Amino acid sequence: MAKLSQPLQHFTKFESFDLGNELIELALLYKANPALDKAKGEGKRIGCIFLNPSLRTRVSTQLAALNLGLEPIVLNMDKEGWALEMQEGAIMNKGTVEHIKDAAAVLGSYFDMLAIRAFPSLTNKEEDVSDFVFSQFVKYSGIQVISLESATRHPLQSLADQITIRENWSGKKKPKIVLTWGPHIKAIPHAVANSFAEWTLGMDHDLTITHPSGYELDEEFTKGAKIEYNQSKALEDADFVYVKNWSAFNDYGKIISTDASWMLTEDHFKKAPSAKVMHCLPVRRNLELSDEILDGKRSLVQEQAKNRVYAAQAVISHLLGTI
Amino acid sequence: MAKLSQPLQHFTKFESFDLGNELIELALLYKANPALDKAKGEGKRIGCIFLNPSLRTRVSTQLAALNLGLEPIVLNMDKEGWALEMQEGAIMNKGTVEHIKDAAAVLGSYFDMLAIRAFPSLTNKEEDVSDFVFSQFVKYSGIQVISLESATRHPLQSLADQITIRENWSGKKKPKIVLTWGPHIKAIPHAVANSFAEWTLGMDHDLTITHPSGYELDEEFTKGAKIEYNQSKALEDADFVYVKNWSAFNDYGKIISTDASWMLTEDHFKKAPSAKVMHCLPVRRNLELSDEILDGKRSLVQEQAKNRVYAAQAVISHLLGTI
Amino acid sequence: MAKLSQPLQHFTKFESFDLGNELIELALLYKANPALDKAKGEGKRIGCIFLNPSLRTRVSTQLAALNLGLEPIVLNMDKEGWALEMQEGAIMNKGTVEHIKDAAAVLGSYFDMLAIRAFPSLTNKEEDVSDFVFSQFVKYSGIQVISLESATRHPLQSLADQITIRENWSGKKKPKIVLTWGPHIKAIPHAVANSFAEWTLGMDHDLTITHPSGYELDEEFTKGAKIEYNQSKALEDADFVYVKNWSAFNDYGKIISTDASWMLTEDHFKKAPSAKVMHCLPVRRNLELSDEILDGKRSLVQEQAKNRVYAAQAVISHLLGTI
Numbered sequence: 001m002a003k004l005s006q007p008l009q010h011f012t013k014f015e016s017f018d019l020g021n022e023l024i025e026l027a028l029l030y031k032a033n034p035a036l037d038k039a040k041g042e043g044k045r046i047g048c049i050f051l052n053p054s055l056r057t058r059v060s061t062q063l064a065a066l067n068l069g070l071e072p073i074v075l076n077m078d079k080e081g082w083a084l085e086m087q088e089g090a091i092m093n094k095g096t097v098e099h100i101k102d103a104a105a106v107l108g109s110y111f112d113m114l115a116i117r118a119f120p121s122l123t124n125k126e127e128d129v130s131d132f133v134f135s136q137f138v139k140y141s142g143i144q145v146i147s148l149e150s151a152t153r154h155p156l157q158s159l160a161d162q163i164t165i166r167e168n169w170s171g172k173k174k175p176k177i178v179l180t181w182g183p184h185i186k187a188i189p190h191a192v193a194n195s196f197a198e199w200t201l202g203m204d205h206d207l208t209i210t211h212p213s214g215y216e217l218d219e220e221f222t223k224g225a226k227i228e229y230n231q232s233k234a235l236e237d238a239d240f241v242y243v244k245n246w247s248a249f250n251d252y253g254k255i256i257s258t259d260a261s262w263m264l265t266e267d268h269f270k271k272a273p274s275a276k277v278m279h280c281l282p283v284r285r286n287l288e289l290s291d292e293i294l295d296g297k298r299s300l301v302q303e304q305a306k307n308r309v310y311a312a313q314a315v316i317s318h319l320l321g322t323i
Numbered sequence: 324m325a326k327l328s329q330p331l332q333h334f335t336k337f338e339s340f341d342l343g344n345e346l347i348e349l350a351l352l353y354k355a356n357p358a359l360d361k362a363k364g365e366g367k368r369i370g371c372i373f374l375n376p377s378l379r380t381r382v383s384t385q386l387a388a389l390n391l392g393l394e395p396i397v398l399n400m401d402k403e404g405w406a407l408e409m410q411e412g413a414i415m416n417k418g419t420v421e422h423i424k425d426a427a428a429v430l431g432s433y434f435d436m437l438a439i440r441a442f443p444s445l446t447n448k449e450e451d452v453s454d455f456v457f458s459q460f461v462k463y464s465g466i467q468v469i470s471l472e473s474a475t476r477h478p479l480q481s482l483a484d485q486i487t488i489r490e491n492w493s494g495k496k497k498p499k500i501v502l503t504w505g506p507h508i509k510a511i512p513h514a515v516a517n518s519f520a521e522w523t524l525g526m527d528h529d530l531t532i533t534h535p536s537g538y539e540l541d542e543e544f545t546k547g548a549k550i551e552y553n554q555s556k557a558l559e560d561a562d563f564v565y566v567k568n569w570s571a572f573n574d575y576g577k578i579i580s581t582d583a584s585w586m587l588t589e590d591h592f593k594k595a596p597s598a599k600v601m602h603c604l605p606v607r608r609n610l611e612l613s614d615e616i617l618d619g620k621r622s623l624v625q626e627q628a629k630n631r632v633y634a635a636q637a638v639i640s641h642l643l644g645t646i
Numbered sequence: 647m648a649k650l651s652q653p654l655q656h657f658t659k660f661e662s663f664d665l666g667n668e669l670i671e672l673a674l675l676y677k678a679n680p681a682l683d684k685a686k687g688e689g690k691r692i693g694c695i696f697l698n699p700s701l702r703t704r705v706s707t708q709l710a711a712l713n714l715g716l717e718p719i720v721l722n723m724d725k726e727g728w729a730l731e732m733q734e735g736a737i738m739n740k741g742t743v744e745h746i747k748d749a750a751a752v753l754g755s756y757f758d759m760l761a762i763r764a765f766p767s768l769t770n771k772e773e774d775v776s777d778f779v780f781s782q783f784v785k786y787s788g789i790q791v792i793s794l795e796s797a798t799r800h801p802l803q804s805l806a807d808q809i810t811i812r813e814n815w816s817g818k819k820k821p822k823i824v825l826t827w828g829p830h831i832k833a834i835p836h837a838v839a840n841s842f843a844e845w846t847l848g849m850d851h852d853l854t855i856t857h858p859s860g861y862e863l864d865e866e867f868t869k870g871a872k873i874e875y876n877q878s879k880a881l882e883d884a885d886f887v888y889v890k891n892w893s894a895f896n897d898y899g900k901i902i903s904t905d906a907s908w909m910l911t912e913d914h915f916k917k918a919p920s921a922k923v924m925h926c927l928p929v930r931r932n933l934e935l936s937d938e939i940l941d942g943k944r945s946l947v948q949e950q951a952k953n954r955v956y957a958a959q960a961v962i963s964h965l966l967g968t969i
Contacts, residue, residue, distance in 0.1 A: 055404045081701045091932040093831050098928030106951040282421030286414040305429040378727045508739050605744030609737040628752040
């Protein structure tokens, strides 16, 4: 096995170029041979806790665990359990049935590792920015925690994205990577966009971010990227174009524009003829991204989805190495 | 193992007498020894995708997979995921979150085999008759697909029914098999009735179908059966009586009659004293079928349910032989 | 393995001091070495059927089964299936889709063992007191059934509680155990309180029960306990204090008091300085029990939750010994 330089306690965000690189390489090893470390997790259990819906994340995490011999147990906290109280000191005389500190501690005592999905409210900025709900699980479970998308980040998606970029780039120069906002009708979290910027910059790529005015992301994630409000200019000579909607960060959770001209079609690629297009899925076709692009040769979306399995497998394997 | 004559790509319907016969025999082998092929599916995963509720199908498919060493992963798409868009070219600016072509392709890349339940709308006849939703999964997943009941057919149920008939018939003549409509208060799909007719005729049995006027099934499935509007006459000398409600096919999805006299009681069997009674379950007692029959010696319903495991095991085993 | 004196058919309630003792000892063996009997359940399947939400019970039962090599399959009957008809002879022309006698028989034919959660209505006293729904599963499944909490009892919780008491008591005298009612805003079942009384008395402990007037529990479970309406007096010299809300039993399912003074704080322990506090979880903080107590050194709630795994493992193991 590849030797990993930096033992992780939790997997919640981008940590370092070296670790990113090691995880990408380990994932590619697993993609070539999923059963390579079949016995590594034997006798161990990972609890996959969902506070929100999921398809790719739900299935790929279970498959990754099984590939390593772990037994995954899925808990749909929102549907099979009950509403969790998040506030310290709350008098619980309303709708919440159990405090997160109690639930997290119990789950921590049952499993060897937890993987947790906790979306933002998009109404309480301070709480969302502090990754409040997810952090409570980390704080009170007492065991290793993997983010299956928190209020601010979606690191397994971003690792899968970086694997996909590595597989699809053989040029000598750094690829030009563009993250473009796409239209949507609902208020969408910032996690995927934040994480994509964080990982792309962290892996020392050249990143341009383009969006309508008012859609500036949190600078914590975008520092080092070029911000270009003219989408057409941003796309020039692009090698990879990552499409994603997000709601406003400054005017928190608001929809400021649904400008359909931001949806990519072949017309947008006149000055970037060989650009590949990425999206984390689920994608709203012909709203965020056109059929033309999604069903054409530029699209890497299915490769990204497939790489979710090996991203998760690399991360779980890495964490197993430290317990 | 029994050698299977005809390699299948998908299991969606009745294919041939020979294949039907082989699947029945293989299922009976597994019933005698469920662990016979315990290693056959090792390292393989089957995704069980439910767009609708399920009890027998859900559990029996998982058990069948486990009997063959496969790892089943269940996804309640309707509850744990989100609403799928089915229309090609749709502008997805309403309630649907992901296009079936994207979801199916991802699931196809994650699993070795898919099993899918997709009920009809009973409002869009053309779409239902073309098995639109189920067919999209087959088209876009790119892997082997097993029907767990589509808009038009329920082939695992029908295979279990044929196994049950074989186990319960030792006569020299062909048994007389009757499919009778039973009353219901809701509009019910045609899938079980269609499939039962398709398999019963395909397995070269003598089939009589009886129902009130207006409840004629799609002739695609019933060609070769006797249609008899007089239930009492249809039941004469019956060896097996399959009870099922369905809504109208011509006046699509409508309830034309709830005539309680069609519900079978012992009185109905005066001219068929040794007839056995079958139903796929769930059954609405004392509406579709009387307690008297269900709790009496004629009833094969529990045997049918039990055979669901071995029907699924035979089918998965057969499909495994071709990948 | 420890030899168990008394083969059980089902695990639904306290049976005897000897069996209780053996289960506690077996659970402690498993706690020290969860993989001790890893092969005991190989090739067997347990169906975990939930008619109500669950966190600890859901996860701990699956883990216990896996520790013994069984394959657990979870079925959320209320969400993944449909509404069950409970009344014998019902004409099923309303909302219920399947009679429990049919569903239970099918599940019984699919699994080697069933584990079932079925809460009370709190509106039909006679039905609840007879454990009607749970008993139907026992009656019609035809296989071994474990209670995951019925209308009247929660025996796996009580076994975990007794394990926790044993681990936390090294005194020579019998510990003084107090069961105290705590306030709540919803009508809560009696099962945990009933079972705790039944097991505590059955294990030959000294039990005092305290609650506001009107909250008397069913004497079937409390005979032999001291009933003390003055909470402060009841708590004097207590070694273990079990906190639980329940609705009225006589004026069935009603909330008679929400008197906040019954919620335990450190002030309540002036005359019981070394008392430990127990609760089955989920607990409504600062309504049933104060943060001060739950987060302090008296609290055994996390130990109780952890012991749920080994309680279930001991019970499943015992039942496996008899099939």
